[in-house]
Amino acid sequence: MSPRAALIYLMGGKAADGTPISAKYVGDKRLIETAIATLATDRALLLLGMPGTAKSWVSEHLAAAVSGDSTLVIQCTAGTDENQIRYGWNYAQLLAHGPSRKALVQTPLLRAMEAGKLCRLEELTRMGSDVQDTLITVLSEKMMPVPELSTAVYAVRGFNVIATANNRDKGVNELSSALKRRFNVVVLPLPDDMEQEIGIVVKRVGEMSQALELPAPRNVAQEVARVVAIFRELRGGATLDGKVTLKSPSGTLSTAEAIGVVIGGLSHAAFFNGGALSAEGIAPNMIGAIVKDPVQDKVVLEEYLETVLKKRSDYAAYYHLLSDLV
Template sequence: MPPKAKAKTTAETTIESTITTLRQNAEAQFAHELAELSQADTRQKPPNWQLSPWAVATYLLGGKLENGFEISPKYIGSRRLMEIAIATLATDRALLLYGVPGTAKSWVSEHLTAAVTGDSTLLIQGTAGTSEEAIRYGWNYALLLAAGPSMAAVVPSPMMNGMNDGKIVRIEELTRIPADVQDTLITVLSEKTLPIPEIGTAVQAQKGFNVIATANNRDKGVNELSSALKRRFNTVILPVPDSADEEVAIVHKRVASMGKALELPIEVPAL
């Protein structure tokens, strides 16, 4: 009889999946940098943060660690803006990254979340069809009809999971979401509570929970944020590159990163 095939370990399966993934999450693509930062990071960390604010800033803006390890820059631009964004997340204020299309709002959001919590997958994609259930919770209607409202019948949203686990939730294109749905965030952001009135309970956010939203005012179909919702966010406006050299540096870095991920032949781009 032929020898029995050896079962693959979880680590081997994860590595194979990572190799064949077209686009990795930030925490997987830059896992080696995050690991080096974690080892070198001796500064105080906010509750449920994987890295200190200093290490998060180093991960985003790049730098050299004491052991000589080079951290590649993820954002090329104002250090002050990134420091404000990180400081916001260390408080109970939600963060709104605002700017015209192409200013790296989603990119910064993903890398901030990867560095702070090690999980950038708690994502709510804002569209004109986004409903309250996508932000709050849904129902397993088979269980709901069979046994009535209960926590077992609740289908958690990324927001509910983030509150339970004390992680950061990302909301892409907040201004694309209808205004009445946007306002379901007000209680979550101000009270750190997600009521479930059908069963007379609520989900309380754990330490480390926060929200990063992105928005722009150039696309058609934009819904303005209410003043009540705006007050729950600290807004950081991301500008376009200051110079042609800065823009070339950004394009050069992104082309090199994409070429590596797609396994394209190595060739110096014609700048």
Template sequence: MTSPVLRPHAEQEYAGELAALAAADDRAKPPSWRLSPWAVVTYLLGGTLDDGTEISPKYVGPRRLIEVAVATLATDRALLLLGVPGTAKTWVSEHLAAAISGDSTLLVQGTAGTAEEQIRYGWNYARLIAEGPSDQALVESPILRAMRDGKVARLEELTRIPAEVQDSLITILSEKTLPIPELGTEVQARPGFTMVATANNRDKGVNELSSALRRRFNTVVLPLPDTAEAEVDIVRRRVGQLGAALSLPAEAADLAEIRRVVTVFRELRAGRTEDGRTAVKTPSGTLSTAEAISVLTGGLALAAHFGDGVLRAQDVAAGIHGAVVKDPVADSAIWTEYLETVVREREGWADFYRAGQEIAG
């Protein structure tokens, strides 16, 4: 029996759903795809199969965006998922790879230190010195392995990668070939190879994509949830999943507490209260859906280990304060003003006001 892991890959955690979809899927599949485009969209957005099997939604948002993303991957263009932090770009990327290739692990994490070898290939220098260039000395990148196997490669935070390293993707994406001049050979991509990249549109200008590289991608912008109810639903689902994965000995997060966290985040993001009557200042942080999930998961841990197991206002107040106050001077003033002008006057929020005041000092 294998030991459980903290964070299973999507194809492991949802293996039952993927198998049920494969069994029910009688539609045309692109070369090397495990599922048809219809089944991939169903896996991402959820639904009920003819045999009654329930497929849980992995992404809550406009259906058309996911259809466009999947259709892009069925062509010869790569996909760029763009959006502000916390809009599920990485989450969608992982599940697309899991559904299409059955393997979400062919991943390059982009950073300012990402080198060309991590995109193309590197060398086992001990063997290189001893034997010279050879297939055995070659260290394949995840992208090269995806090309060989006809699978989906994932590239996170594309705009964090230096421009000269980004451009090493152009031949791969346009010619579907990766030359290895040291061996006098090349790797030609097999059918099914494609790439899903993600980028944070708040990083625009960090390492701007060249026009040549941008043309190789079809860009899909993942938005923040349109409505409070949609965001509450996303947060509720993920907090429940994370609480179970972490075995937190606490009751499931109360829906009213989830709604309160989401309301605070949405109002501070929008710069106005939900009823539109009061303008509020916007702090420097993103206050994304992902951060709301983290706040509530942290609150559950506090309730479980230092409280009575029931999530309360004081359990989430510290997390919200930490998410809002990134700049200790400007954001502290904004948070204090929000507490005094909005929270203090809101019916049923007296406990949260007191908890917020205590944390703010």
């Protein structure tokens, strides 16, 4: 796709022939424009943000839009080594015939270089700094040295890298300054506007419930608004009107988690509550999202229930159910 077509694919709109295109990402259009413009150059792209800000989702759809293939992906972990980034060897071939191109096992990064496509690196900061730095030559010179064969693989035009990283996790490996310079960083934020966040959750819940073949739910928008309000207050450390300061739990309480909570409630409604979405199905799922630390987060939630939710008549069902569960 052209850069403009890729933007329409991600943000929604109409194709040249008038075909409506659904939005894949709901947020600041300028962020996606910057990401696409970066990939049109030789510079790699790093999508940075808290968990649940659609980094992997945007990465996948950018790769699909730009190069028509989103499957060239490396999931980075603490156990990821150089062989999983650069290349490996088929030891049976290596022992039988010695070092040869036939014995070389290509990684997704190497396949992307040879095909002129995008390679996705998920959770880049989770792998060790020494392994991260193997990317420097690839990103700066667009080539992969293979000293065992006295040769190098040069990237075909169109090759680039999209990496994602979580800026909240503790214990991750910071990128070296040399590697940072090779990335253009785009920070994907949580939705600033409550109505926008409600819209995202309602839209995604509708898509997922259809994919899971759950019956068309009732009262979705109303219950989603309540879930989002609770999440935003706990996440932001204050009530929506700013009058009461709150403690925040250890979790992120992201939009993605709100979607998961509502989907869990929908499943409960479909099978146990006659199709009506209610606090009865949502509250147990909400506990799992809020109380990650059974000691600290439990105190935070109990305080929120007594100081805020108890006083709201329209949240009475949530107050009683969450109080019983916590």
